[in-house]
Amino acid sequence: xxxxxxxxxxxxxxxxxxxxxxxxxxxxxxxKSLAEVWTSRKLATEGGVRKRARRIKIAxxxxxxxxxxxxRRAWSRALLAKLQGRAKRRCHLRSQRCxxxxxxRAGSRNMVRNEVSGSDKLRRxxxxxxxxxxxxxxxxxxxxxxxxxxxxxxxxxxxxxxxV
Amino acid sequence: xxxxDKDKFEPAKQNEDPMxxxxxSISSDWQxxxxxxxxxxxxxxxxxNSMAVCREDLIGSSSCSSAPMADSFGPALWDQPSTMxxxxxxxxxxxxxxxxxxxxxxxxxxxxxxxxxxxxxPPSSMLKEGLFVPRGLGTFPIPECLPHFPTDSGFxxxxxxxxxxxxxxxxxxxxxxxxxxxxxxYPIAGGLVLGPRDILPVSCPKxxxxxxxxxxxxxxxxxxxxxxxxxxxxxxxxxxxxxxxxESLARSRGEAKQGATxxxxxxxxxxxxxxxxxxGQDNPSMLEGTGGEGSAKVFDCKKRKWxxxxxxxDKGKGAPQLAETTKDDGRTQQKLENNPSSNTSxxxxxxxxxxxxxxxxxxxxxxxxxxRRGQATNSHxxxxxxxxxxxxxxxxxxxxLVPGCSKxxxxxxxxxxxxxxxxxxxxxVEFLSMKLATVNPRLDFNIEGLLAKDLLHSRAGPSSTLxxxxxxxxxxxxxxxxxxxxxxxxxxGIGRPADPLRRAMQNQMTPLAGGFKEPSQLPHPWEDELNxxxxxxxxxxxxxxxxxxxxxxxxxxxxxxxxxxxx
Numbered sequence: 001x002x003x004x005x006x007x008x009x010x011x012x013x014x015x016x017x018x019x020x021x022x023x024x025x026x027x028x029x030x031x032k033s034l035a036e037v038w039t040s041r042k043l044a045t046e047g048g049v050r051k052r053a054r055r056i057k058i059a060x061x062x063x064x065x066x067x068x069x070x071x072r073r074a075w076s077r078a079l080l081a082k083l084q085g086r087a088k089r090r091c092h093l094r095s096q097r098c099x100x101x102x103x104x105r106a107g108s109r110n111m112v113r114n115e116v117s118g119s120d121k122l123r124r125x126x127x128x129x130x131x132x133x134x135x136x137x138x139x140x141x142x143x144x145x146x147x148x149x150x151x152x153x154x155x156x157x158x159x160x161x162x163x164v
Numbered sequence: 165x166x167x168x169d170k171d172k173f174e175p176a177k178q179n180e181d182p183m184x185x186x187x188x189s190i191s192s193d194w195q196x197x198x199x200x201x202x203x204x205x206x207x208x209x210x211x212x213n214s215m216a217v218c219r220e221d222l223i224g225s226s227s228c229s230s231a232p233m234a235d236s237f238g239p240a241l242w243d244q245p246s247t248m249x250x251x252x253x254x255x256x257x258x259x260x261x262x263x264x265x266x267x268x269x270x271x272x273x274x275x276x277x278x279x280x281x282x283x284x285x286p287p288s289s290m291l292k293e294g295l296f297v298p299r300g301l302g303t304f305p306i307p308e309c310l311p312h313f314p315t316d317s318g319f320x321x322x323x324x325x326x327x328x329x330x331x332x333x334x335x336x337x338x339x340x341x342x343x344x345x346x347x348x349x350y351p352i353a354g355g356l357v358l359g360p361r362d363i364l365p366v367s368c369p370k371x372x373x374x375x376x377x378x379x380x381x382x383x384x385x386x387x388x389x390x391x392x393x394x395x396x397x398x399x400x401x402x403x404x405x406x407x408x409x410x411e412s413l414a415r416s417r418g419e420a421k422q423g424a425t426x427x428x429x430x431x432x433x434x435x436x437x438x439x440x441x442x443x444g445q446d447n448p449s450m451l452e453g454t455g456g457e458g459s460a461k462v463f464d465c466k467k468r469k470w471x472x473x474x475x476x477x478d479k480g481k482g483a484p485q486l487a488e489t490t491k492d493d494g495r496t497q498q499k500l501e502n503n504p505s506s507n508t509s510x511x512x513x514x515x516x517x518x519x520x521x522x523x524x525x526x527x528x529x530x531x532x533x534x535x536r537r538g539q540a541t542n543s544h545x546x547x548x549x550x551x552x553x554x555x556x557x558x559x560x561x562x563x564x565l566v567p568g569c570s571k572x573x574x575x576x577x578x579x580x581x582x583x584x585x586x587x588x589x590x591x592x593v594e595f596l597s598m599k600l601a602t603v604n605p606r607l608d609f610n611i612e613g614l615l616a617k618d619l620l621h622s623r624a625g626p627s628s629t630l631x632x633x634x635x636x637x638x639x640x641x642x643x644x645x646x647x648x649x650x651x652x653x654x655x656x657g658i659g660r661p662a663d664p665l666r667r668a669m670q671n672q673m674t675p676l677a678g679g680f681k682e683p684s685q686l687p688h689p690w691e692d693e694l695n696x697x698x699x700x701x702x703x704x705x706x707x708x709x710x711x712x713x714x715x716x717x718x719x720x721x722x723x724x725x726x727x728x729x730x731x
Contacts, residue, residue: 034600053594053601060593118579125586135551138558141582145565148589155596162603 022067022147027154029063034158058083064151068143074136075144078128 020028037055062083065076119137123129126141555575562582563569569581 037601038603049598049601053598056600057594057597060597118576118583121583122579122586125583125590135554135558138555138562141586142558142562142565145562145582145586145589148586148593149565152589152592152596155593155600159596159599159603162600 023150023154025067026064026147026151029067030060030151030154031158033059033063060151060155064147068147073140073143074128074132075126075140082127 034056037052037059061079065079065083068076070080071077119134122137122141123132126137126144129137129140132140559575559578563572563578566582566585569578569585572578572581
């Protein structure tokens with residue numbers, strides 16, 4: 001998503017610990033791509049806020065997914081795939097999603113109604129959750145929530161810095 | 165002592181259990197067959213008597229080591245085994261021996277010890293129970309106990325193995341223990357019945373047994389109470405044995421209700437009875453040796469009773485028939501009885517399992533229950549249980565992650581909470597990206613500085629959520645408005661309105677911050693005060709709630725289509 005400038009690659013002033021925290025990883029990636037969005041002339045002049053916001057959002061999600069290790073987690077895999085092939089596969093995905101949902105409903109008929117709807121909702125929220133069973137879904141959800149919360153924190157701190 | 169025993173018991177149990185289960189179940193079945201089909205009452209009684217003899221020795225020594233027992237007892241038993249039953253006993257006892265010897269740490273190699281332990285057969289089975297029960301009791305703050313059971317992979321295996329046999333629940337764990345107990349019951353019951361019979365003329369055994377059954381029942385109920393109360397460790401063990409016997413007797417009388425009244429007031433009696441009943445078995449000593457939990461007074465009572473009973477038992481070596489008939493009755497009755505008890509045990513949560521063992525041992529022995537439990541242990545339900553455990557575990561984990569979810573109970577509500585949280589986070593990301601998009605940093609902004617600051621900030625404060633709230637009052641409204649007006653104005657006007665708004669925003673910003681670079685340094689001295697002040701006013705609406713709410717105001721028009729496409 002974010003091609004690396006030689007300028008931006010310089011290490012952060014505090015020497016990074018051997019295993020940088022999730023927040024650090026996310027922040028580094030996100031700041032890079034954010035800088036890219038901010039510095040791109042094209043977006044600044046003609047893009048408009050909304051387009052830039054979309055770009056930033058994509059940058060946020062992809063940096064989050066990459067920070068986790070790209071394809072290590074189901075949700076990050078699904079997220080990256082979705083972000084990358086978004087435009088191409090939109091129709092295809094939609095039809096697939098319908099099919100998937102139908103199948104899920106049929107399969108989980110004997111579950112409690114509330115739980116079905118809840119887990120289905122959750123499936124829609126967690127990327128790649130449509131193909132998971134409840135166990136995996138919950139696991140992925142927990143990880144996803146962690147990362148998302150971290151991402152939100154990073155974004156908030158950046159926003160704080162620049163919005164005052 | 166207690167902890168030691170536990171420690172010992174855990175590994176020993178794991179090692180010994182599978183074997184023990186197999187052996188116990190098989191042998192017990194066998195035994196039942198023998199007892200029911202082949203009428204060999206005399207043989208049955210014998211062991212009991214011999215037991216009694218052994219017990220005397222034991223009482224004399226009152227030690228865990230069964231060496232004297234073995235000597236005195238081994239030959240007697242081995243002389244007898246002309247019938248199936250004896251064989252069955254031997255099997256059971258032998259296996260019990262293996263396990264119990266492991267448990268106790270009394271490693272005795274050679275046939276002698278085994279035989280001696282055969283004499284111990286009932287006690288050994290009882291021993292297990294005693295061991296088991298104290299454990300449950302000692303760690304009665306159940307959660308501690310619990311992990312052993314469900315997490316024990318061996319347990320599942322075992323349960324699977326005993327699908328035809330054991331219960332799906334922990335009761336299956338107890339089953340194997342209980343079954344040997346049954347096996348042990350024979351001699352014990354013989355001894356028990358004999359004792360009273362000796363006192364009374366043999367011609368009228370029924371009333372006597374009835375009376376005893378009542379007493380025993382009291383014991384049983386009291387024992388249950390004790391189990392639940394988790395006050396006493398050893399009496400249970402002994403009383404458990406009594407339970408086995410007394411149940412068979414008492415149930416045959418059909419007086420299951422008395423025990424309810426038999427509360428703490430009966431405790432002394434219970435102790436005595438348990439001593440007396442258990443006198444037939446070598447329990448108390450074994451239990452105390454192993455369980456170690458036993459209260460001294462209980463032990464004394466038992467001892468007293470023992471001596472008394474031993475004498476009785478020695479005297480009364482007749483009337484095995486009665487014992488058998490009563491036992492049979494008891495069995496049938498117990499079958500009936502097991503249903504409610506098993507139901508109750510199921511009703512109690514998993515947590516209660518260790519505690520409910522006390523009531524479990526009674527159930528295990530019966531084929532009916534086995535069948536019922538067998539249903540619960542087929543592979544499907546086992547897998548389902550595992551799955552449910554996993555799910556609940558992850559739910560717990562999620563509960564920790566999602567704020568405000570800790571108080572919620574119930575999976576559905578929790579799921580809703582999680583969904584809300586994820587949604588709010590996603591909305592927050594969207595909102596923040598919008599916010600960041602509206603920020604127009606100078607071209608000379610420094611990524612390194614940003615990163616450094618960001619990292620520093622991230623390290624300095626987990627208060628990044630607060631960060632939002634503390635700068636909300638000033639920049640947020642203008643920031644927030646532009647997209648709003650922009651979107652409502654229509655997609656056509658996107659480019660235009662944004663610029664003036666942004667300009668206005670920057671106008672607002674610059675007087676406040678007095679430049680672009682400064683704000684990063686400025687807020688720091690303020691931060692504490694600002695945090696304190698602003699937090700007061702804004703945390704209610706700010707914090708995590710602020711962004712979503714702000715997003716809500718603006719969100720609905722764009723995001724629905726937006727999010728679906730994007731995410």
